[in-house]
Amino acid sequence: xxxRRTFIVAGLAGGVALxxxxxxxxxxxTPVADPAQEPLARLGAAAPAILAAVIPVMLDGALxxxxxxxxEAAAETLVNVGRAVAGLPPAAQDELAELxxxxxxxxxxMLLARVxxxxxxxxxxxxxxxLASWRQSGFTLLRSAYDxxxxxxxxxxxxxxxxxxxxGYAGPPKLV
Amino acid sequence: MAAPAAAGIPDPVRAGLAGGWKVxxxxxxxxxxxxxxxxxxVGTGAGGGMAAEILANAGLAVVLVEEGPLQTSSDFRMRESxxxxxxxxxxxxxxxxDKAINILQGRCVGGGTTVNWTSSFRTPGTTLRWWAxxxxxxxxxxxxxxxxxxxxxxxxxxxxxTVPPNANNAALAAGARAIGIPxxxxxxxxxxxxxxxxxxxxxxxxxxxxxxxxxxxxALQRGATLLTRxxxxxxxxxxxxxxxLRCAAMxxxxxxxxxxxxxxxxxxxxxxxxxxxxxxxxxxSRVPDPHRLIGKRTFLHPVVVSVALMPGKxxxxxxxxxxxxxDHFLDTLPPDGPMGYKLEAPPIHPILGAIxxxxxxxxxxxxxxxxxxxxxxxxxxxxxxxPDSAGGSVALAGDGTPVLDYPLTPYVWDGAxxxxxxxxxxxxxxxxxxxxxxxxxxxxxxxxxxxxxxxAAFDLKPLVTPVVSxxxxxxAPLGPDPxxxxxxxxxxxxxxANLHVxxxxxxxxxxxxxxxxxxxxxxxRLATALAATLRKAPA
Numbered sequence: 001x002x003x004r005r006t007f008i009v010a011g012l013a014g015g016v017a018l019x020x021x022x023x024x025x026x027x028x029x030t031p032v033a034d035p036a037q038e039p040l041a042r043l044g045a046a047a048p049a050i051l052a053a054v055i056p057v058m059l060d061g062a063l064x065x066x067x068x069x070x071x072e073a074a075a076e077t078l079v080n081v082g083r084a085v086a087g088l089p090p091a092a093q094d095e096l097a098e099l100x101x102x103x104x105x106x107x108x109x110m111l112l113a114r115v116x117x118x119x120x121x122x123x124x125x126x127x128x129x130x131l132a133s134w135r136q137s138g139f140t141l142l143r144s145a146y147d148x149x150x151x152x153x154x155x156x157x158x159x160x161x162x163x164x165x166x167x168g169y170a171g172p173p174k175l176v
Numbered sequence: 177m178a179a180p181a182a183a184g185i186p187d188p189v190r191a192g193l194a195g196g197w198k199v200x201x202x203x204x205x206x207x208x209x210x211x212x213x214x215x216x217x218v219g220t221g222a223g224g225g226m227a228a229e230i231l232a233n234a235g236l237a238v239v240l241v242e243e244g245p246l247q248t249s250s251d252f253r254m255r256e257s258x259x260x261x262x263x264x265x266x267x268x269x270x271x272x273x274d275k276a277i278n279i280l281q282g283r284c285v286g287g288g289t290t291v292n293w294t295s296s297f298r299t300p301g302t303t304l305r306w307w308a309x310x311x312x313x314x315x316x317x318x319x320x321x322x323x324x325x326x327x328x329x330x331x332x333x334x335x336x337x338t339v340p341p342n343a344n345n346a347a348l349a350a351g352a353r354a355i356g357i358p359x360x361x362x363x364x365x366x367x368x369x370x371x372x373x374x375x376x377x378x379x380x381x382x383x384x385x386x387x388x389x390x391x392x393x394x395a396l397q398r399g400a401t402l403l404t405r406x407x408x409x410x411x412x413x414x415x416x417x418x419x420x421l422r423c424a425a426m427x428x429x430x431x432x433x434x435x436x437x438x439x440x441x442x443x444x445x446x447x448x449x450x451x452x453x454x455x456x457x458x459x460x461s462r463v464p465d466p467h468r469l470i471g472k473r474t475f476l477h478p479v480v481v482s483v484a485l486m487p488g489k490x491x492x493x494x495x496x497x498x499x500x501x502x503d504h505f506l507d508t509l510p511p512d513g514p515m516g517y518k519l520e521a522p523p524i525h526p527i528l529g530a531i532x533x534x535x536x537x538x539x540x541x542x543x544x545x546x547x548x549x550x551x552x553x554x555x556x557x558x559x560x561x562x563p564d565s566a567g568g569s570v571a572l573a574g575d576g577t578p579v580l581d582y583p584l585t586p587y588v589w590d591g592a593x594x595x596x597x598x599x600x601x602x603x604x605x606x607x608x609x610x611x612x613x614x615x616x617x618x619x620x621x622x623x624x625x626x627x628x629x630x631x632a633a634f635d636l637k638p639l640v641t642p643v644v645s646x647x648x649x650x651x652a653p654l655g656p657d658p659x660x661x662x663x664x665x666x667x668x669x670x671x672x673a674n675l676h677v678x679x680x681x682x683x684x685x686x687x688x689x690x691x692x693x694x695x696x697x698x699x700x701r702l703a704t705a706l707a708a709t710l711r712k713a714p715a
Binding site: 058061080086090128135150154155157163164167 | 184260372374430529538545
């Protein structure tokens with residue numbers, strides 16, 4: 001369990017970082033050209049790179065073995081995350097956007113996620129350490145952020161029929 | 177519209193649309209709309225659907241308002257990735273305020289009945305006796321309600337399910353027998369069910385007797401109007417009456433209100449938007465609430481889950497999803513004693529399975545690889561009967577949408593801990609190789625004694641121990657005393673003469689069983705009385 005002091009420090013740091021990250025997001029907003037990425041754009045400019053880094057680590061052992069198939073499956077998962085997010089109510093989309101703004105803000109990435117390099121250059125081990133620490137965090141806010149990543153990424157992957165053969169699921173029956 | 181209907185399976189709703197039913201997709205409106213009618217019903221689920229047929233059969237003009245889309249068997253492709261965004265509130269990811277409970281709730285024509293797992297239980301006698309003794313509710317005893325349950329059971333083909341249970345449910349029966357506790361067979365609202373197991377994604381064969389294929393078509397056949405993709409914003413009041421309901425047509429994305437508005441004037445208004453939607457609508461409308469009761473005592477059945485790896489194939493995604501239950505841990509505890517729970521088995525499809533299994537990476541992937549061998553139990557915790565068991569409360573977010581705050585108290589966690597232990601014991605007794613009580617990092621155990629010891633030491637807490645729920649009740653309870661209830665025992669608002677609540681928000685506590693049949697039976701009775709009143713009263 002974290003001490004009261006770490007709780008307060010993290011709470012303050014989180015609050016300040018969120019505010020700064022929100023300002024950063026405002027400055028950083030650029031239009032997205034690729035229409036397949038449009039739903040993801042709701043999550044802010046930093047979201048695609050963060051998700052692209054997190055997806056292969058969260059889905060380690062689940063994505064296909066071969067490099068080419070793996071890359072393609074991860075890319076499809078990224079697009080499907082965007083689709084899934086588009087079905088959430090505006091308030092939930094805004095909360096996710098805040099999370100990605102926070103993770104995309106360098107100081108917060110280093111202090112709260114403890115990931116040193118930019119997301120696109122972070123190693124799988126660094127990302128795994130980030131996921132594990134938020135999953136086991138003493139702060140419900142960080143655990144809920146882990147849970148959100150878990151839910152959108154797993155829903156995006158296991159909704160994809162490409163994932164089914166590895167888990168022995170034949171798909172829905174043919175009715176006629 | 178959507179894909180062509182599958183050859184050979186009749187789609188009675190599309191046939192009705194082709195035959196001239198009055199159905200308006202509000203997201204396609206090019207200008208504002210105003211309608212006048214006898215009765216406006218907000219919501220098309222178990223409450224709204226049942227009320228619609230009864231009021232329309234009485235010769236009243238009815239307008240139904242639904243925030244979700246009209247989808248029919250021809251659209252139901254048995255894929256989670258289609259069904260959750262299209263048919264569920266918040267894409268099946270609705271959460272309580274602190275995100276600790278994930279709520280599965282319908283949002284489509286037919287509401288929860290279009291996506292539920294068909295389990296049909298009459299309201300338990302224990303619950304009804306509690307309402308009489310502690311909430312002053314006279315005339316709602318088992319014998320009083322029996323004729324209403326008989327009527328709706330006949331209407332919706334609710335009957336014993338005589339096909340053998342799938343392996344997932346059979347394991348619950350076998351495990352219960354092995355440890356010496358009773359289990360029973362669940363009755364289902366189906367007619368000619370194909371036993372395929374996709375009830376939660378919309379029944380593709382129209383076997384499930386949901387509101388979508390029974391009462392709503394009957395009401396439409398009688399001339400009712402159905403307005404889809406329209407969000408009820410608020411009731412406008414004049415004196416002690418509601419004069420109109422203002423609605424926003426949803427934007428084409430289905431998640432945001434669009435620019436068009438719909439105004440509905442009527443003699444009577446029925447709120448049947450479910451136990452989160454109804455309190456939210458009443459709060460937005462600022463209806464008189466001198467005792468600040470609206471949205472308070474909103475109940476879930478908080479659910480905890482246990483996953484077992486069985487020696488052989490289970491295929492919990494195949495076959496009727498829920499056919500066996502055990503009430504042993506409800507029946508052996510007084511309602512105001514330690515929290516009791518009902519045991520059932522859920523269907524496990526890839527997305528539902530993956531988001532339920534804890535942790536990630538290799539550990540998660542290995543459990544998913546065993547999906548066909550996973551047997552899963554759930555425990556529905558009975559809330560609302562103990563002083564430390566006051567459920568949650570609905571409030572409004574800045575944009576007017578509802579937020580359910582649901583504190584998980586030590587009392588609830590004590591019930592969760594006992595439930596996790598009961599489920600593990602049953603699963604080992606049914607032959608499980610390993611059992612993972614869903615908690616923390618997802619440790620699994622190979623022996624009951626080992627699991628028992630571990631569960632006793634679990635640090636159960638929000639977002640460490642996943643909690644889900646598919647049942648929402650209360651928040652606008654009925655009762656004789658305006659200081660303790662929002663509506664009177666007829667369902668009429670204590671302060672607004674023509675405003676009625678006819679859905680699960682009426683219940684003073686959680687039900688302690690899957691609530692659809694409780695809603696059907698009680699709403700059938702209240703709607704029948706309302707129809708008689710409205711037929712007598714001049715416009």
